[in-house]
Amino acid sequence: VLDDEVFLHSLLHNIIIAALSVAIQLPLSIAIALLLNRRIRGRAALRLVVFAPYVLSEAITAVVWLLMLQPDGLVDQIFRAAGLGGAIQEWLADGNLVLYTLFVVITWKYLGFGIILLLAGLQSIPAELREAAATDGASAWQTTRSITLPLLGPTIRIWIFLSIIGSLQLFDLVWIMTLGGPANASSTMAVYLLDHGFSRYEFGYGSAVSVVLFVVCFIFALIYQRFALRRDTEGALTRIVE
Amino acid sequence: MAKRRSAMTPGTPFTYLAAVLVVGITVVPLLFTVLGGFRTNAQINTSPAGWPKPWVLSNYTEVLSSSIFWRAMGNSAFIALVATALAVAVGSMAAFALSRYTFKGREGLYTLFTIGLLFPLSAAALPLYLLLRQLNLLEHALGVALPEAAFSLPITIVILRPFMHAIPGELEDAAAMDGAGKLGFFWRILLPLSRPALTTVAILAFVTSWNAYLLPLLVLSDPTDFTLPLGVAAFQTQYSQDTARILAYTAASMIPAIGFFVFAERRIVGGLTGSVKG
Numbered sequence: 225v226l227d228d229e230v231f232l233h234s235l236l237h238n239i240i241i242a243a244l245s246v247a248i249q250l251p252l253s254i255a256i257a258l259l260l261n262r263r264i265r266g267r268a269a270l271r272l273v274v275f276a277p278y279v280l281s282e283a284i285t286a287v288v289w290l291l292m293l294q295p296d297g298l299v300d301q302i303f304r305a306a307g308l309g310g311a312i313q314e315w316l317a318d319g320n321l322v323l324y325t326l327f328v329v330i331t332w333k334y335l336g337f338g339i340i341l342l343l344a345g346l347q348s349i350p351a352e353l354r355e356a357a358a359t360d361g362a363s364a365w366q367t368t369r370s371i372t373l374p375l376l377g378p379t380i381r382i383w384i385f386l387s388i389i390g391s392l393q394l395f396d397l398v399w400i401m402t403l404g405g406p407a408n409a410s411s412t413m414a415v416y417l418l419d420h421g422f423s424r425y426e427f428g429y430g431s432a433v434s435v436v437l438f439v440v441c442f443i444f445a446l447i448y449q450r451f452a453l454r455r456d457t458e459g460a461l462t463r464i465v466e
Numbered sequence: 467m468a469k470r471r472s473a474m475t476p477g478t479p480f481t482y483l484a485a486v487l488v489v490g491i492t493v494v495p496l497l498f499t500v501l502g503g504f505r506t507n508a509q510i511n512t513s514p515a516g517w518p519k520p521w522v523l524s525n526y527t528e529v530l531s532s533s534i535f536w537r538a539m540g541n542s543a544f545i546a547l548v549a550t551a552l553a554v555a556v557g558s559m560a561a562f563a564l565s566r567y568t569f570k571g572r573e574g575l576y577t578l579f580t581i582g583l584l585f586p587l588s589a590a591a592l593p594l595y596l597l598l599r600q601l602n603l604l605e606h607a608l609g610v611a612l613p614e615a616a617f618s619l620p621i622t623i624v625i626l627r628p629f630m631h632a633i634p635g636e637l638e639d640a641a642a643m644d645g646a647g648k649l650g651f652f653w654r655i656l657l658p659l660s661r662p663a664l665t666t667v668a669i670l671a672f673v674t675s676w677n678a679y680l681l682p683l684l685v686l687s688d689p690t691d692f693t694l695p696l697g698v699a700a701f702q703t704q705y706s707q708d709t710a711r712i713l714a715y716t717a718a719s720m721i722p723a724i725g726f727f728v729f730a731e732r733r734i735v736g737g738l739t740g741s742v743k744g
Binding site for chain 2: 273289290301332336399430434445
């Protein structure tokens with residue numbers, strides 16, 4: 225397994241998706257959560273709408289986006305209407321692009337989850353702390369950086385954990401949208417596993433892939449637990465039902 | 467809550483702009499799907515944005531009167547109900563033992579369950595498949611429901627145990643005084659008191675099962691046994707030229723999830739974000 229270039233590329237794709245999630249989705253969710261953590265009309269409705277994609281199955285998400293990304297589909301038309309017709313690509317057929325297209329779809333589906341998680345975290349930070357900082361002459365940016373973000377730490381660490389574990393297991397969306405193609409350009413570990421273990425009936429080989437997949441997830445979890453989460457997990461999980 | 471709200475800074479126009487942008491990006495694909503179902507294929511090709519004109523009902527009526535759609539819905543519901551019932555029943559018993567009894571190896575056992583949280587279904591897919599084949603559960607709804615219940619157990623126990631642990635021992639003593647045995651205490655006092663936590667884990671198990679794709683894909687191959695996620699994906703392959711019809715099917719299969727979500731939003735969000743106050 226570990227000698228197969230296709231598998232190594234699949235693993236690399238998992239890692240790229242995980243890295244992009246942390247590098248792009250996280251700052252984006254934090255920024256949006258900070259913006260939305262204010263008194264605005266229609267807050268409840270907003271929560272509902274933003275969270276909706278998360279409850280749809282990945283299968284539905286995949287089919288909807290597959291149709292929107294068709295050549296000349298809605299996405300292309302929107303680009304054209306915005307005067308960006310020249311930027312139109314073969315979103316899912318271009319091997320250099322397909323992984324990033326999938327990442328956009330993943331972001332659409334899971335961004336709301338991050339925002340809601342962070343909003344809940346923000347709610348638990350006492351307003352007095354920020355008021356006190358403001359009284360001491362801290363600017364809004366300073367307050368955010370030295371008070372809000374550190375206190376949001378546990379939530380952020382949990383989000384990173386969930387996001388990376390999810391990225392490592394990514395399957396449904398890829399299987400339906402591209403089957404790992406074109407030419408394995410969007411294959412992930414789980415897609416590779418299904419392709420070899422089931423489509424080609426190589427059970428023994430597939431089992432080896434399973435073991436590697438599990439070990440990768442497990443090692444990540446252990447390391448992360450050791451260095452980042454420590455007591456956060458327990459706190460977060462028990463807090464659920466306080 | 468009221469106090470907190472008054473402490474929040476009011477929104478600026480910029481906040482509203484951000485909100486509108488986020489909502490827009492979220493809603494456009496959903497609208498595209500729902501409205502697309504009301505178009506003809508020609509309309510989708512020429513103008514996928516904007517309102518359908520004229521509105522075409524035939525896609526939806528065909529989907530909603532097709533047995534394949536309702537069968538998939540029924541299969542999904544059956545599997546999700548069985549998986550949820552099993553996970554909650556077995557999980558609450560395990561959490562009871564792990565929280566109200568002291569025995570050797572208890573913490574080790576609990577750790578084992580928490581490790582289960584990290585065990586990806588995809589890694590277990592192959593051995594699970596072979597096991598189900600031996601048990602003759604392939605092509606059977608139970609072949610999907612049983613493993614799903616098993617995979618829901620870790621989160622169920624991890625949520626339930628601290629909850630049950632926090633219920634005061636005096637209640638147990640009082641129940642014993644009134645002649646209730648351990649089981650009577652479990653059934654009459656602990657379970658009713660744990661209702662908020664039980665609802666949360668039940669909803670999590672149900673939604674997970676409802677949206678599952680990988681396991682049904684492996685176990686079920688007869689289209690009449692398909693669950694909704696399988697059905698949506700298969701429908702997309704089968705009618706790949708008939709975009710309008712796929713959109714109608716997809717939109718129709720979104721309705722249960724969205725409806726369920728609107729109904730249980732607080733619990734789902736609460737369960738996931740850890741802010742349920744029982």
